[in-house]
Amino acid sequence: MSEKKISSNVVWHHATIDRRRREALNGHKSVILWFTGLSGSGKSTLAHAVEERLYDMKCRTFVLDGDNIRHGLCGDLGFSDADREENIRRIGEVAKLFLEAGVITLTAFISPFRADRERVRNLVLHGDFLEIYCKCPLEICEQRDVKGLYKKARAGEIKAFTGIDSPYEEPLTPELTVETGRESLEESTEKVIGLLRERGIIPDA
Amino acid sequence: MSEKKISSNVVWHHATIDRRRREALNGHKSVILWFTGLSGSGKSTLAHAVEERLYDMKCRTFVLDGDNIRHGLCGDLGFSDADREENIRRIGEVAKLFLEAGVITLTAFISPFRADRERVRNLVLHGDFLEIYCKCPLEICEQRDVKGLYKKARAGEIKAFTGIDSPYEEPLTPELTVETGRESLEESTEKVIGLLRERGIIPDA
Numbered sequence: 001m002s003e004k005k006i007s008s009n010v011v012w013h014h015a016t017i018d019r020r021r022r023e024a025l026n027g028h029k030s031v032i033l034w035f036t037g038l039s040g041s042g043k044s045t046l047a048h049a050v051e052e053r054l055y056d057m058k059c060r061t062f063v064l065d066g067d068n069i070r071h072g073l074c075g076d077l078g079f080s081d082a083d084r085e086e087n088i089r090r091i092g093e094v095a096k097l098f099l100e101a102g103v104i105t106l107t108a109f110i111s112p113f114r115a116d117r118e119r120v121r122n123l124v125l126h127g128d129f130l131e132i133y134c135k136c137p138l139e140i141c142e143q144r145d146v147k148g149l150y151k152k153a154r155a156g157e158i159k160a161f162t163g164i165d166s167p168y169e170e171p172l173t174p175e176l177t178v179e180t181g182r183e184s185l186e187e188s189t190e191k192v193i194g195l196l197r198e199r200g201i202i203p204d205a
Numbered sequence: 206m207s208e209k210k211i212s213s214n215v216v217w218h219h220a221t222i223d224r225r226r227r228e229a230l231n232g233h234k235s236v237i238l239w240f241t242g243l244s245g246s247g248k249s250t251l252a253h254a255v256e257e258r259l260y261d262m263k264c265r266t267f268v269l270d271g272d273n274i275r276h277g278l279c280g281d282l283g284f285s286d287a288d289r290e291e292n293i294r295r296i297g298e299v300a301k302l303f304l305e306a307g308v309i310t311l312t313a314f315i316s317p318f319r320a321d322r323e324r325v326r327n328l329v330l331h332g333d334f335l336e337i338y339c340k341c342p343l344e345i346c347e348q349r350d351v352k353g354l355y356k357k358a359r360a361g362e363i364k365a366f367t368g369i370d371s372p373y374e375e376p377l378t379p380e381l382t383v384e385t386g387r388e389s390l391e392e393s394t395e396k397v398i399g400l401l402r403e404r405g406i407i408p409d410a
Contacts, residue, residue, distance in 0.1 A: 016253060017260045025263060048221060055222045058230060060265065062306040073298040076291075086281075093278040094299055101267040103306065 022102025028059050029201045032095045032124065033106045033192065036117060036171060037134030038163050039149055040141035042180040042188070043108040046134060049189045054104060059202060062098055064091055065108040079160060085116055092120030099128055104201065112162045114169040127199065132192060133174040136181035138163045227307025233264050234406045237300045237329065238311045238397065241322060241376060242339030243368050244354055245346035247385040247393070248313040251339060254394045259309060264407060267303055269296055270313040284365060290321055297325030304333055309406065317367045319374040332404065337397060338379040341386035343368045 023029050033050070035043040044065045051061045073090055077083040088111055098105040111117050121129045141163065142150040153161035160166040171177075176195050178188040196202045228234050238255070240248040249270045256266045278295055282288040293316050303310040316322050326334040346368065347355040358366035365371040376382075381400050383393040401407045 017256050017266065021260065022265075025260070025265075051222050055226065055230070060227075060230075060307075061222065062302070064302070068302060068305065072301065073295060090278060090295075094302065096277065097267070097269070097273060097299065098303075098306070100273065101303070101306075101308065102265075103308075 019100050019102055026060050026102050028057075028104065028203065030060075030099050030102045031104055031127075031196070031199070031201045032099055032120075032129045033104065033132055033196075034095075034111070034117065034120065034129060035106065035108045035132045035134055036111045036174075037180070038136060038138060038141045038168055039110055039161075040144045040146060041134040041136035042185070043110075043134045045185065046132075046178065046180065046188050046192070047106040047108040049185055050192045051106060053189055053193055054196075054202070057202060059104055060102060061104045061106065063106045063108060064095060064098075069094075069109075084113070088113075088116040088120065092123050095120070096123050099124060104196075110162050110168070112166065112168045114171070117171070130175040130195065130199070131171050132195075133171045133177045134180045134188075135170075135177050136179070140181045224305050224307055231265050231307050233262075233309065233408065235265075235304050235307045236309055236332075236401070236404070236406045237304055237325075237334045238309065238337055238401075239300075239316070239322065239325065239334060240311065240313045240337045240339055241316045241379075242385070243341060243343060243346045243373055244315055244366075245349045245351060246339040246341035247390070248315075248339045250390065251337075251383065251385065251393050251397070252311040252313040254390055255397045256311060258394055258398055259401075259407070262407060264309055265307060266309045266311065268311045268313060269300060269303075274299075274314075289318070293318075293321040293325065297328050300325070301328050304329060309401075315367050315373070317371065317373045319376070322376070335380040335400065335404070336376050337400075338376045338382045339385045339393075340375075340382050341384070345386045 019030060035047050037043050047063045047065065051063055054061045069091060073094065074087045077087050091107055091109060095105045095107055117131065145151055149158060149161065152158045153164040162168050176191060178191050180188055197204055224235060240252050242248050252268045252270065256268055259266045274296060278299065279292045282292050296312055296314060300310045300312055322336060350356055354363060354366065357363045358369040367373050381396060383396050385393055402409055
């Protein structure tokens with residue numbers, strides 16, 4: 001009876017470092033900032049600018065966008081309705097993991113369909129998903145056309161392009177709207193930082 | 206010419222907080238610790254124990270395991286060969302994102318096939334993927350049978366169960382082998398922490 005138990009009989013207990021403990025270590029809360037808007041509306045640029053401001057405040061952040069998702073996790077998906085839905089579903093699930101990891105998670109995808117965005121919102125608790133609408137008139141996005149995609153869509157080389165021959169469903173009650181067609185990047189960035197302060201995600205300045 | 210440019214004409218620059226800057230903020234490097242072994246070999250328990258030790262050292266960590274993957278990101282997948290492969294592929298891609306996020310990422314999946322593990326290893330740079338073989342005799346795993354899965358597999362209620370009617374391909378040159386059938390949890394944990402020190406992922410004690 002006094003023998004040292006061999007480990008095969010020991011029930012190893014399951015240590016758990018959870019979200020709250022990670023947030024305590026980080027000195028801020030985690031959240032999903034879901035940027036949505038037309039191609040060229042500045043979602044990814046804004047997300048990265050917000051991330052840079054947060055880094056300077058020593059916050060832990062990560063941006064999920066086409067650059068790191070489309071060729072990796074979702075490299076097997078195309079642009080059919082079903083594939084777009086699955087794309088957003090996976091991104092939502094990954095964002096949820098980063099949320100649990102204590103990270104301020106910024107996602108920058110057109111995510112044109114309300115139902116897809118709502119599905120992600122419903123994956124997490126109220127307040128963990130903040131929808132940020134990058135509102136920018138189609139004409140300005142098309143005029144910028146940084147990636148040349150609008151030109152191709154107009155020429156019919158790309159089918160089902162959001163804003164051209166596929167709809168963009170505007171958020172009805174986003175937590176924040178930034179008018180990326182007329183605000184400067186700095187203004188939009190400050191609005192997002194303001195939202196994070198207001199919601200108690202990051203400490204007051 | 207001296208007019209203030211309207212933002213629609215401004216090319217917003219792309220700020221980038223990259224892995225190196227995150228690692229500098231965290232005070233440690235990021236890495237993928239890929240735990241592999243039979244069901245019941247203690248992968249998940251060990252990963253969580255390592256995470257707890259790392260948390261006490263103020264390291265940023267995250268454990269990917271069946272609990273947070275199978276019902277979420279991979280909830281659409283079953284246990285066919287193709288689905289198992291896709292399961293490991295997605296986990297690898299998510300681990301790569303966490304690696305980029307500066308996080309010490311621990312994954313705890315049976316991942317029985319060498320080719321699947323090698324594919325994940327090849328996703329990242331040399332040294333970013335450390336394979337940890339949780340070596341434990343089948344008899345001990347089956348005797349523990351914490352989840353009752355071996356019993357079901359022997360009764361034919363679960364098909365293609367690793368170790369019973371589906372093979373487990375042992376790692377040929379893992380970065381570390383822990384003998385979870387005879388070591389204590391503390392011993393195995395210390396070995397993993399030792400590996401992280403040796404590789405310069407975390408500072409010396």
